[in-house]
Amino acid sequence: MIELSGLTKRYGEKVAVDDLTFTVRPGVVTGFLGPNGAGKSTTMRMILGLDHPTAGDVRIDGRQYHELPDPLTYIGALLDAKAVHGGRTARSHLLWLAQSNGIPAHRVDTVLETVGLTAVARKKAKGFSLGMSQRLGIAATLLGDPRILMFDEPVNGLDPEGIHWIRSLMKSLAAEGRTVFVSSHLMSEMALTADHLIVIGQGRLLADTSMADFVADNAHARVRIRTPDRERLLDALHGAGITAQDAEDGVLEIEGDAAERIGELAAEHRIVLHELSVRRSSLEEAFMRLTAGSVEYHAQGAPPAPPWGAEGAAAAFGAGKQAVARTSAEG
Amino acid sequence: MTVMRVARSEWTKIRSVASTAWTLSLAVVVTLALGMLISALSRRESGSMDPRARLSFDPTLVAFAGMTLGQLAMIVFGVLVVSSEYSTGMIRTSLAAVPRRGVFLASKIAVATALALVVGMATSFAAFFLGQAMLGPLGTSLGEPGVLRAVVGGGLYMTLIAVFSMGIATMLRSPLLSLGILMPFFFLISNILGNVSATKKVGRFLPDQAGSRIMEVVPRAADDTPYGPWGGLGIMVLWVVAALAGGYAVLRRRDA
Numbered sequence: 226m227i228e229l230s231g232l233t234k235r236y237g238e239k240v241a242v243d244d245l246t247f248t249v250r251p252g253v254v255t256g257f258l259g260p261n262g263a264g265k266s267t268t269m270r271m272i273l274g275l276d277h278p279t280a281g282d283v284r285i286d287g288r289q290y291h292e293l294p295d296p297l298t299y300i301g302a303l304l305d306a307k308a309v310h311g312g313r314t315a316r317s318h319l320l321w322l323a324q325s326n327g328i329p330a331h332r333v334d335t336v337l338e339t340v341g342l343t344a345v346a347r348k349k350a351k352g353f354s355l356g357m358s359q360r361l362g363i364a365a366t367l368l369g370d371p372r373i374l375m376f377d378e379p380v381n382g383l384d385p386e387g388i389h390w391i392r393s394l395m396k397s398l399a400a401e402g403r404t405v406f407v408s409s410h411l412m413s414e415m416a417l418t419a420d421h422l423i424v425i426g427q428g429r430l431l432a433d434t435s436m437a438d439f440v441a442d443n444a445h446a447r448v449r450i451r452t453p454d455r456e457r458l459l460d461a462l463h464g465a466g467i468t469a470q471d472a473e474d475g476v477l478e479i480e481g482d483a484a485e486r487i488g489e490l491a492a493e494h495r496i497v498l499h500e501l502s503v504r505r506s507s508l509e510e511a512f513m514r515l516t517a518g519s520v521e522y523h524a525q526g527a528p529p530a531p532p533w534g535a536e537g538a539a540a541a542f543g544a545g546k547q548a549v550a551r552t553s554a555e556g
Numbered sequence: 557m558t559v560m561r562v563a564r565s566e567w568t569k570i571r572s573v574a575s576t577a578w579t580l581s582l583a584v585v586v587t588l589a590l591g592m593l594i595s596a597l598s599r600r601e602s603g604s605m606d607p608r609a610r611l612s613f614d615p616t617l618v619a620f621a622g623m624t625l626g627q628l629a630m631i632v633f634g635v636l637v638v639s640s641e642y643s644t645g646m647i648r649t650s651l652a653a654v655p656r657r658g659v660f661l662a663s664k665i666a667v668a669t670a671l672a673l674v675v676g677m678a679t680s681f682a683a684f685f686l687g688q689a690m691l692g693p694l695g696t697s698l699g700e701p702g703v704l705r706a707v708v709g710g711g712l713y714m715t716l717i718a719v720f721s722m723g724i725a726t727m728l729r730s731p732l733l734s735l736g737i738l739m740p741f742f743f744l745i746s747n748i749l750g751n752v753s754a755t756k757k758v759g760r761f762l763p764d765q766a767g768s769r770i771m772e773v774v775p776r777a778a779d780d781t782p783y784g785p786w787g788g789l790g791i792m793v794l795w796v797v798a799a800l801a802g803g804y805a806v807l808r809r810r811d812a
Contacts, residue, residue, distance in 0.1 A: 273652045276811035291655040294558075302652055308645030310573060317572035325565035325653045365649070 226251060226404055227272060227300075227373060231281035234267050234428075241267045243428035244281070249406045251372065254399045256419030256436070257408040260516050264428035265408040266304070269377050273302055285373065295326040300373040301366030306358040311351025315342055315361050318350060319368060328369050336364040355382040363394070373404040380414060392418045412512035416440075426516040443511030446482040451475070451500035452491070461494045462487070476500075562654050562663040570637060570667055579633035580675045583714070584682075587626030591683040594621035595690035602694055614774035615696045616706045619687020623710065623771075624743075626679070627717045627764070630672065631738050634721030637668045638803075639731035651812050661804055665722055672718040677711030684710070702773040702785075709770030709789060716792050717742070720763055723799025727806050767792030 227249040234242040242264040249255045259265050270276040272283050274290035285293060285300055293299045309318055319333040337343050340360040345353070353361065359379060366374050376395070380388045395418055399405045409415050415422060415436075422439050424432040432439065452458050455475065462469050462479075467487070469477040479487065484503050491498050506514075570576050598618050605613065641647040654660040684707045688695035698704050725734040742764050749759030759765055760781060769781065769788030783791060 270648070270811070273648070274655045275648050275651055293655070296655055297653055304648055304652075305645055308649060310569075310640055310644045310646055312573045312575065313569075314572065317568060321565040321568040321572070322649070322653055323565075324568055325562050325650075327561050 226284075226286055227375075227406060228284040228287075229268070229272070229281070230284075232268065232271060232278055232283060233280040234264070234271060234276060235279045241428050242271070242278075245425065245428070245430055246281075247423050247430060247433050249373075249404055249423075250421070251404040252399060252402050253420035254395050254405045254407060254418050255421045255423060256415035257406060257423050257425070258412060258415050258419075258512065259408075259410065259425040259431075261410055262427075263410075263425045263516070265410075265425065266377055267428075268425075269302065269304060269375060269408065272375065273300075273304075295328075295369065297322065297326040297328065297369035297371065299369070299371050300375060301369060301371040302375040302377075303359075303362040303366050303379060304377045306355065306362040309350040309358065309361065312349055314347050314349055315353075315364075316346040318361065319364060322365055323368055326369055332368055332370070336367045339367060340364040356384060356387045359383060359387065359391070363391070371403075374398055374406070376405075376407045378408055378410070380409070412509040413507075416508050424512065424515060426518070431515055439511070440508065443508060443515075444505065445480070446503055446505045448479040448482070448484050448487055449500060449502045449504055450477045450479070450487065450498060452477070452496060452498050454496045457494060458491065458496050458498075461490050461496065465490055558656075559659055559663060562659055563667055565653075566664045566667040569664075570671065573640070575636050575640070576633070576671075579629050579636065580671070583626045583629035583633065584675065584679045586629060587620075587622035587679050587683050587714075588686055590622030590625055591619050591687045592622075592690050595619055595687040599691050599694055608777070612774055612777050613694070614772060615688065615691050615694055616684065616703050616773040617771055618691065619684050620680070620706075620710050620771050621687075622683060623714065623768075627714060628739060628743060630676070630714050630718040631721045631742060632735065633672065634668070634718035635725045635731055635734045635738065638664065638722050638725035639729060639734055642729040643731050647812050657807050658804065661726065661807055665719065665800065668722060669715060669719050673711065673715045676714030676718070677708070679714060680707050680710035696773070700773070705785060706771045706773050709785060712789060713767045713770060713792070716767055716789075716796050717764065720792075720796045720799050723796060723801075723803045726803025727799070729806075761791060763792045763795035766795075 229245050229247055232242055232245040233240070245264075245268060257265055257268075267276060271278050272285070272290070274283075283290065285296075290296060290300075315337065316333060319336065320330060322328075323330055323333055334343070334346075337346050340363050342357065342360050342364060345357065350358065350361065359382075363376075363379070366376070374395075376391075379391050379395075383391065395405050395407060399420070407418065419436050421435050422432060423430070434442075449472070450458070450469070455477070458477070459469060465486075467479060467483065469479050472478045482503055484501055488498070488501055491501075595618055598613075602610075641650055650660060651657065654663075684698075684703075688697070696703055698707065721734070721738055724738060725731070728734045728737070746759065746762045746764050749755040749762065750765045751759075766783065766788040769783065770785040772785065781788075
């Protein structure tokens with residue numbers, strides 16, 4: 226279990242992590258979601274005692290990180306897969322890690338086997354692809370057979386096969402009752418792996434919810450209708466107890482997935498429809514709306530036409546989408 | 557017990573990268589080769605030496621002439637041992653594995669120092685014997701007064717140069733910055749400060765000037781240096797301690 230209470234990190238005037246309080250529980254994959262620059266990596270570095278918090282406190286199984294005897298046997302973390310000395314072999318890299326925490330050397334071969342790097346165990350790390358480096362980083366997290374695992378953007382730069390492998394690994398680790406905490410800036414990725422979600426934006430906690438609740442709350446459907454017979458349709462809808470809202474260009478929108486009913490209603494009243502379509506907001510869009518106000522780097526220029534919904538929110542969402550689309554390595 | 561584990565892990569780190577073998581063997585080869593060359597040249601020139609020069613001729617010190625260049629390789633060794641942690645980003649993995657930063661730094665420095673001491677001592681003895689072989693009749697032997705002290709001191713000097721570099725690299729973290737300051741300092745600036753009369757009095761308190769005093773057996777003419785061989789080495793040790801303390805202060809305080 227990882228417990229954060231009031232965790233805050235300031236760099237001068239800038240607040241990178243702002244009063245974060247949440248608990249990461251065992252037995253599930255907890256997704257740590259936020260746009261680039263939201264403070265995910267800073268939070269993870271503070272969990273590991275690498276960065277000193279300005280205020281607040283992190284506990285690993287009730288203890289501060291530096292109080293853990295042989296910390297690798299409590300928590301394994303992968304922050305940056307490329308942070309390996311290129312001149313050292315995969316095996317030597319894991320060996321020094323094992324020795325530093327009193328982990329028996331045979332674990333090195335076990336974890337190399339687990340991640341599928343046995344064949345390149347004696348090859349220097351500088352020749353490794355990003356995928357191989359990620360596997361080596363994951364081997365390092367598993368070395369001490371820890372109850373808690375933490376991964377920072379583990380699927381970045383991986384091929385589909387590697388992504389699939391990491392997803393199933395995280396799920397099986399959680400199924401063994403371990404605490405799995407994984408960060409991402411992609412909602413779609415989290416939707417596939419996480420059971421629980423912690424969303425942050427500009428260092429602040431935006432949501433701490435189960436994935437199921439997040440889906441139920443955010444996966445809205447709306448029916449979009451265009452008709453030359455607007456008034457008659459509104460009357461018919463009103464008669465059926467359905468409330469319609471005006472969207473742009475005379476388009477009507479109705480909350481919920483009621484396309485069949487509306488089609489039948491229009492046929493009954495012989496009203497011509499030019500469009501009758503269902504729009505579902507994806508989880509990605511829900512995430513973008515949630516973090517729209519807190520995206521650090523907004524794209525310049527006019528936002529693209531809003532897909533639907535209130536003008537302001539849609540515009541902010543458009544900007545957010547662009548900003549998230551301009552992803553690169555998080556600093 | 558934790559310290560022994562961490563020291564063992566640091567030993568694995570240091571022996572599993574090629575730069576360790578490269579820098580240390582370069583230090584050995586350069587020190588020996590240059591020492592032999594200068595010794596051989598000194599023997600050839602000895603005929604034309606005037607009596608005063610012959611009086612202050614120090615066959616022990618001449619054998620160590622290669623150290624002025626060899627120490628640069630020791631500096632590179634010391635800098636790389638520490639700064640490769642930062643240049644590769646591995647420092648985060650290291651500190652996550654060993655969160656007690658004092659234990660981490662002490663283990664790393666201890667292991668690298670032990671290795672530098674073995675290599676430095678072997679180099680110093682080898683440089684002495686090879687130098688005396690080249691000097692022939694001009695040479696001296698370990699049994700002469702002060703010679704053994706100078707040869708052991710030469711090994712300590714090479715070790716301390718490496719440890720000083722480790723301390724500086726811990727403070728500066730960047731290999732390029734550390735080397736960019738240390739190399740010109742020990743190769744040029746210290747020599748200039750020590751030889752220009754206006755700055756001589758300050759210059760001889762610099763770590764290399766003070767420390768290298770221990771390798772001198774025959775006193776210099778009109779010498780007014782206010783410290784002896786061990787006093788000079790003591791001054792160098794103070795510099796090393798200061799560099800390490802500064803490095804620890806930076807490591808403890810800063811985010812990794």
